[in-house]
Amino acid sequence: MDRSKSNKLGIRVTPKLILSQHISAKPFFKDLMNYLGVGHLTTNKNEVQIVVNSLPQIKQEILPLFDLYPVRSGKLISYLKAGSRNDGA
Numbered sequence: 001m002d003r004s005k006s007n008k009l010g011i012r013v014t015p016k017l018i019l020s021q022h023i024s025a026k027p028f029f030k031d032l033m034n035y036l037g038v039g040h041l042t043t044n045k046n047e048v049q050i051v052v053n054s055l056p057q058i059k060q061e062i063l064p065l066f067d068l069y070p071v072r073s074g075k076l077i078s079y080l081k082a083g084s085r086n087d088g089a
Contacts, residue, residue, distance in 0.1 A: 014053060015053065015054070015055040015058055016051065016052070017039075017051070017052045017058045017062055018050070018051050019032075019050045020047050020048065020049040020050075022046065022047065022048075023044075023045070023046055023047055023048050025048055026041075026043060026048040029041060029048045029049075029050055032050065033050050036050075036061050036062070037061070038052050038054065038061045038062070039051055039052040039053075039057070
């Protein structure tokens with residue numbers, strides 16, 4: 001959420017999807033980001049992330065991948081909540 005003077009409520013909600021792994025996965029994440037054609041790469045000492053801030057890109061590029069290649073472990077519940085959308089995406 002960001003403050004917004006142009007919005008009636010004074011806030012602006014923006015989507016953000018973050019995929020993260022240990023820094024050793026950086027070469028793979030670079031390839032994945034190039035393959036997807038969306039997002040930007042961020043790194044710190046221990047972690048690499050692909051960050052996507054566009055709802056259409058999340059819906060059109062990222063979520064379909066998780067439908068094809070299901071998430072495992074505890075992340076599955078989070079995905080199922082986010083993926084249970086009835087908007088036809």
